[in-house]
Structure formats: C-alpha cells, structure tokens
Amino acid sequence: MYEEANEDFKLAFKEFQNDITTKYFIRSNMGINLRLIGKYEESADMLRQAVELQPSRPGAYNNLGLTCIEMGEVNEAIAHFEKAIKFDTSAAIYYNNLGLAFFNNCQYKDAVIQFDTAKKINLEKDVPYEDPTIAFNLANVYLTQKKFFEALESYQEAIMIHDMNPKYWHHKGIVYEAMIKDLEE
Amino acid sequence: MKHKKRAHLDTIFTQVQEYVESALSTFSHVIQNVKEDHFESRYHLAILLHQTYNFGDSLQHFKKAALLRPKDHTVLLQLAIVYFDLGDYDMCIEHIETALAESPHYVDALFYMGMAKLRNK
Numbered sequence: 001m002y003e004e005a006n007e008d009f010k011l012a013f014k015e016f017q018n019d020i021t022t023k024y025f026i027r028s029n030m031g032i033n034l035r036l037i038g039k040y041e042e043s044a045d046m047l048r049q050a051v052e053l054q055p056s057r058p059g060a061y062n063n064l065g066l067t068c069i070e071m072g073e074v075n076e077a078i079a080h081f082e083k084a085i086k087f088d089t090s091a092a093i094y095y096n097n098l099g100l101a102f103f104n105n106c107q108y109k110d111a112v113i114q115f116d117t118a119k120k121i122n123l124e125k126d127v128p129y130e131d132p133t134i135a136f137n138l139a140n141v142y143l144t145q146k147k148f149f150e151a152l153e154s155y156q157e158a159i160m161i162h163d164m165n166p167k168y169w170h171h172k173g174i175v176y177e178a179m180i181k182d183l184e185e
Numbered sequence: 186m187k188h189k190k191r192a193h194l195d196t197i198f199t200q201v202q203e204y205v206e207s208a209l210s211t212f213s214h215v216i217q218n219v220k221e222d223h224f225e226s227r228y229h230l231a232i233l234l235h236q237t238y239n240f241g242d243s244l245q246h247f248k249k250a251a252l253l254r255p256k257d258h259t260v261l262l263q264l265a266i267v268y269f270d271l272g273d274y275d276m277c278i279e280h281i282e283t284a285l286a287e288s289p290h291y292v293d294a295l296f297y298m299g300m301a302k303l304r305n306k
Contacts, residue, residue, distance in 0.1 A: 166220040169211055173229060176208035183201050 005033050024054045028063060035067045043067045058084040062094050069101060077101045092118040092125075096134050103141055111141045132161035136168060143175055146182065151175045209233055224253045228260065235263070240271050258288040265297060274305035 027050035034043035044067045050060035065080035081098035088094065099114030115138040122131065139154030155172040162168065212233070215226035231246035247264040254260055261284035268277035278301050284294045 164219055166215045166223040166226060169215045169219055170223065170226045170229070173208050173211035173215070173226065176204045176211060177229065177233070179204045180201055180208065183197050183204070 003037060006030070006037065020053055024050050024057065024060070027053065028060045031060070031067065032063050035063070035070060040067055040071045044071065056087050058087040058091065058094065061087070062091075062097060065097055065101065069104060074101055074105045078105065090121060090125075092121040092131070092134065095121065096131075096137060099134075099137060099141075103137065103144075108141050108145050112138065115141065132158040132165065132168065135161065136171070139171065139175075143171070143178065146178070148175055148179050148182070205233065205237060209237075222253055224250060227253065228263075231263065231267075235267055235270070240267055243267050244271070256287050258284040258291055258294065261287065262291065262294045262297065265294070265301075269297060269301055269304075272304075274301045277301040278305070 027046050031043045031047035031050060034040075034046060044064060047060050047064040047067060050057075051064060054060070061080045061084035065077040065084065068074070068077035068080060078098065078101045081094055081101055084091070084094045085098065095114045095118035099111045099118065102108070102111035102114060115134055118134045119138070122134070135154045135157040139151045139158065142148075142151035142154060152172060152175050155168055155175065158165070158168040159172065209230065212226045212230035215223050216230065220226075227246050227250045231243045231250055234240075234243035234246060244264070244267045247260060247267055251257070251260045251264055261280050265277045265280035265284065268274070268280060278298065281294050281298045281301065284291060285298070288294070
C-alpha cells in the first residue's frame with residue numbers, strides 16, 4: 001500500500017511544481033511514506049527539501065527528526081525536534097518525540113522534562129487521556145533509571161488510558177521483576 | 186546487632202514476596218484478561234513460577250509459550266529445565282534435542298543435555 005502511495009506522490013510531484021505550499025506538503029508526505037517503507041536516506045532528502053521550501057513550518061522538522069532516529073542520527077534528530085518546537089510550542093507530539101530522542105541518547109533527565117511537558121500540554125488542552133504513549137515513554141525512562149515507583153505510576157497511567165494494551169501491563173510486570181532483582185542484589 | 190540484621194533481611198524477604206505476587210498477578214492478568222497469546226507475558230510468568238518452585242504451573246505456561254513460538258530455542262530449553270527440575274530426564278532430553286536442532290551451538294542447552302544424561306543413568 002505504501003509503495004502504491006509512493007507512486008501517487010511521484011505523480012503529484014511531477015504535476016504540482018508551482019505552488020510552494022503544495023510542493024511542501026507533497027515532499028513532506030512523500031518523506032513520511034519513504035520512512036514507512038524503510039527508505040530512510042530518500043526520506044531524509046525529501047524532508048530536507050520540504051524544510052527548505054517552508055523553513056517556518058514545524059511538521060517537516062518533526063518528521064525529519066523521526067527519520068533521523070531511524071537512521072541512528074540521534075543528535076541530528078534532537079536538533080530537528082527542537083526546531084519543530086521553536087515553530088510550534090503547543091504540540092505535545094513534538095515534545096514526546098524530543099523526549100524519545102533524548103531517551104535514545106541516554107539523556108534521561110532531559111527526556112523526563114520533555115515527556116512531562118508533553119503531558120502538561122495535553123492537560124492544558126483538556127485532552128489528558130488522548131495518548132497513553134507519553135505516559136508509557138515516561139515510564140520506560142523511569143524503569144531505565146531504576147526509579148521503580150515512578151515507573152509503576154506511569155505505566156498505571158498508560159493502563160488507565162488504554163487498559164487493553166498488553167504492552168503496558170507487561171511492562172508493569174517487568175518493573176516488579178526489576179524490583180525483585182534489585183532487592184536480591 | 187544480629188536482631189537488627191535479621192529484621193532487615195525479613196523486611197527484604199517480605200518485599201520480595203510482595204513483588205513476586207505483584208509480578209505474577211500482572212503477567213497473569215495479561216494472558217487471562219487482555220491477550221491470551223501474549224508471548225512475553227506468558228514467558229515471564231512461566232519463568233517466575235519456575236523460580237518460585239511452582240513447577241507444574243510453570244510447565245503449563247512454557248508449553249503454551251512453546252506453541253506460540255515453536256522454533257524459539259530459549260523457550261524449549263526453559264521447558265527442558267522445568268522437566269529437569271521435575272526429575273523427568275527423558276522429556277528434558279527430548280526438548281533439549283529440539284532446542285539444539287534449532288540452535289546447534291546453544292551452550293546452555295548442551296550443558297543441560299550433559300546434566301540430564303548424567304542424572305538419567
């Protein structure tokens with residue numbers, strides 16, 4: 001399906017070359033699609049073109065950051081997510097992605113700050129129960145830091161949002177296992 | 186001094202028991218109420234049951250985990266180790282042979298194969 005979408009994007013790419021905004025969206029969506037089919041270099045190229053076309057739009061920076069993470073370019077990803085936040089300070093997803101990049105880079109304190117900000121934004125927007133992944137990501141950082149009670153609390157928060165996701169429950173179990181191991185040591 | 190040390194160890198023991206119970210109930214919840222074929226939870230539950238000497242229950246969960254991933258040599262070995270602890274060395278050897286068929290240089294499996302053959306004499 002993504003391959004088919006890619007062909008459609010290529011056609012659109014040829015047809016609509018005049019309007020900058022249209023060019024931006026075609027390149028952005030093509031970049032996302034290329035990431036989804038694992039063509040990371042091409043995805044990054046396309047998203048860089050999008051960024052150059054409209055440097056003050058945050059979406060392409062965010063997607064370029066996600067592609068950079070897939071390529072293992074975490075520092076570059078951090079820079080792109082920070083750029084996305086610079087142009088839109090109200091999107092929880094950008095803070096979440098920046099948090100993930102910091103987590104990948106073993107910058108746990110920075111990761112916690114970003115996930116907390118993402119949660120705060122959702123709370124302010126009155127949609128706190130929209131996305132359990134922020135709580136889940138935060139819990140993963142706490143677990144890595146051996147902050148077991150905080151991890152339990154955050155996994156529980158994710159469970160309260162989506163109680164039929166086995167991953168959240170399973171990780172809660174993993175915390176108890178880690179607590180046992182920690183005591184045994 | 187000895188009493189204090191003993192009291193401290195008792196506290197740790199109680200905490201471990203408490204966490205084991207919590208872990209067991211969490212993994213059980215996943216496979217009973219959320220996703221019956223969730224391999225990871227089934228596997229972790231089986232490991233914990235084994236570690237807490239509930240060999241029969243552990244065996245059942247490892248069997249189901251092995252059905253979910255029949256070519257996973259780690260599960261096959263864990264299943265074999267439970268049979269080993271139950272004293273069923275024939276079944277232990279049978280499962281190690283299957284594990285070794287999947288992963289011929291699996292050192293832990295070779296070790297248990299030796300142990301099982303030794304005990305089975």
